Amino acid sequence: MSATFDLVIRSQRVLVGAEFVPAAVAVRGGRIVAIEPLDTALAARHEVLLPHDQMLVPGLVDTHVHVNEPGRTDWEGFASATLAAAAGGVTTIIDMPLNSLPPTCTVSALEQKRRVAGPKASVDVGFWGGAIPGNLGSLRELHDAGVFGFKAFLSPSGVPEFEHLSLDQLEAAATEIAAFDGLLLVHAEDPEVLAGAVNGGGDAYRDFVASRPDRSETDAVGHVIEAVRRTGVRAHILHLSSAAPLPALAAARAEGLPITVETCPHYLFFSAEQISDGATAFKCCPPIRDSANRDLLWQGLESGVIDCIASDHSPSTRALKLGHGGDFGLAWGGISGLQLSLAAVCTAAASRGIGLERVLGWMSGATAALARLPGKGRIALGADADLVAFAPAESFTVDASQLRHKNPISAFDGTTLTGRVQRTWLGGASVYAVDDGIAGVPLGVLRRP
Known part of the structure; x- marks a missing residue:
């Protein structure tokens, strides 16, 4: 008998909608084509029965990743970043326009990134464009070429080739982007x-x-x-670190303004009280603040003022991160957390009585919605078969030297986390198994629908 499906995965716990149910998930042609009761007879070329300690969840969509290739590939690269993503249950990343050289501020730079990423990526990859003083007035070209939106800084970015916008330039960018219903992402720190x-x-x-x-x-x-x-632009606040803006954001949302907000795993997991002097592995901008602030960020997530969680994976070399004698003024600011985001957030959420289904809503469903990728971030008929076998009760201690990131540096080094990815499928193809490592199948890159 010829097989009906390419793959069937059975589990006592499958996240369908907002709840876990026993189910058999059938895949054909890279998409989910059937979700049936667990014991339904289904013919398939390959069948997987997850053990009782594992659940089937949608692959994460991480909308804030700095891959840094081309140009700064000694910091990270598409091969290493996407291997780390697959090992962390992330099946889609959207790459930031910096800190690559050149940054993704022109169509030619976007095309160069696509050429570099395509043969190396182990998960799906899309790209944000940049909005800088030098390309205002030509953002429509990047939009039409397929970027998912435009990142801008209001304060210096840390690299000279990606200049920040003045307030007048922010207004000009917002007006331009609103004209084609694009998305403006903002690193929101005031330079004055x-x-x-x-x-x-x-x-x-x-x-x-x-x-x-x-x-x-x-x-x-x-x-x-x-x-x-003033302009009606759709805007997204990146990596909210401080809870102080939450009342203003809540009021703006109540007013009906199209603003979304993200925070990051390191802001939800760590607090300033835990960070020792000289521990520059924890440096990021904006910074990790105190535990009372962290509590308010969690409240912002639960209330819906904060929409989603993304890693802001921003790696560098060991010399840049740790080679300045513990001087926070000189060390590179960024956390390498792509592979650990799900486990870190699950661990912190569990300590607050927050279920995995809510975590996945913030890290899969909401991020997919931000990028307007309806086929991602959910287990549903017609969705991409981007799936993760996850053991929610399995604990492990992070060893930065064993992570898939290019440079073995992480603020999470030595931390014990609970929740471990066992296997990752992209379009129904296995791209990671905990016992076998990464398949590393070259895949394509995403364009904005």
Whole structure:
């Protein structure tokens, strides 16, 4: 008898909608074509029965990843980043326009990234474009070429080739992007506040946090809200670190303004009280703040003011991250967390009584919606068969040297997390198994629908 399906996966716990149910999930041609009761007889070329300690969940969609290739491939690259993604249950990444050289601010730079990524990617890859002073007025070209939206900084980005926008330029970008119903993503820290809080660096973590105060985010978010109100642009606040802007964001949402918000695993897992002086592995901008602030971020997620969680995977070389004697003023700011995001958030959520189905809503469904990828981030008929076998009760201690990231550096090194990816499928094809490593099948790259 010829097989009806390419693959059938059976599990006592399959996340369908917002609840776990016993089910058999059938795949044909890379898509989910049937979801049946667990014991339904289904003919398939390959069949997998997950053990009782594992569940079947949708692959994560990580909409905030810095791959840094081409140009800074010693920091990361498409091969290493997507291997790490698959091992962490992430089946789609959207790459940020920096810190590659050139940044994704022109159609030619986008085409170059696609050529580089295509033969190396182990998961699906899409691209954000950049909005910088030098390409305003030509953003429609990048949009038409298939970027998913446009990232802008309101404060210096840390690399000279990606300049930040003034408030007048933010307004111009918002007006331009609104005209074609694009998405504007904003690194929201106010440069005037930062300039007024600058210090001499050093190894004191409290001084580093003081150099990027809550007000820098509050004022910048206020500027974005005003730009949205005037232009109608869809806007997304990246990596919200401070809970201080949440009331203003809640009011803007109540007003009907099209603003979405993300936060990151490191802001939800760590707190400033845990970070030792000189521990530059924890440096990121905006910074990890205190435990009371962390509690408020979780409340923002539960209330719906914060929409989603993305890794902001921003790696660098060991020399850039750790080679400055613990000086927070000199170390590169970024957390390498792509492979660990799901486990970190699950661990922190479980301690608060928050279920995995909500975590996956923030890390799969909401991020897929942000990127307008209806076939991603869910187990449903017609959706892409991007699936993960996940053992929610399995604990492990992070060893940064064993991660798939290019540079063995992570703020999570030595941390015990609970929840481990056992296997990852992309379009029904196995791209990771915990016992076998990564298949590394070259895949295509995504274009905005």
